[in-house]
Amino acid sequence: MRAREITLIVNDATHRVAVEPRRTLVDVLREDLRLTGTHVGCEHGVCGACTVLVDGDPVRACLMFAVQADDRTVRTVEGLADGDTLHPLQQAFVDHHALQCGFCTPGFLMLVVGVLERHPDLPDEALIEVLSSNLCRCTGYHGLVAAVRAYATQIRGTQVRRG
Numbered sequence: 001m002r003a004r005e006i007t008l009i010v011n012d013a014t015h016r017v018a019v020e021p022r023r024t025l026v027d028v029l030r031e032d033l034r035l036t037g038t039h040v041g042c043e044h045g046v047c048g049a050c051t052v053l054v055d056g057d058p059v060r061a062c063l064m065f066a067v068q069a070d071d072r073t074v075r076t077v078e079g080l081a082d083g084d085t086l087h088p089l090q091q092a093f094v095d096h097h098a099l100q101c102g103f104c105t106p107g108f109l110m111l112v113v114g115v116l117e118r119h120p121d122l123p124d125e126a127l128i129e130v131l132s133s134n135l136c137r138c139t140g141y142h143g144l145v146a147a148v149r150a151y152a153t154q155i156r157g158t159q160v161r162r163g
Helices: 025-032 088-095 105-118 124-131 142-162
Strands: 004-010 013-019 051-054 057-060 072-075
Touching: 013 025, 025 051, 051 105, 057 105, 088 105, 088 142, 105 124, 105 142, 124 142
Parallel strands: 004 072
Antiparallel strands: 004 013, 051 057, 051 072
């Protein structure tokens, strides 16, 4: 197949990449751009380990062809922290012991950030439903739920203070 040149705006940096049309976004992120924080799990869109934000929406990068992301904004887990300062959700994961092996963590982080940036007032029941779309084999989800609730409370409080 012939490679096609695309433009990806990843974590605020513009990249021109030649890709074959059959290559997935997760493969281009990991192999071409060396952004290995996005993990490859099931490669069927089931586990959520490869979740990234495309134009602000959570997307399973294993199910999206890289050419579909041409001229779109992609945010990966590498784009969350500000230097050595963790993103508030990352800090909540640490504070609430929401990670063990860490394999699923980037997918959960991107899923939750994407959902709560657009819907900060989502009720707890809906947040739990959102979390259920990604899989973790280690934690039993208690720490994950606690971390997400803490982060949601924090951003809701910030929103109230601003408004």
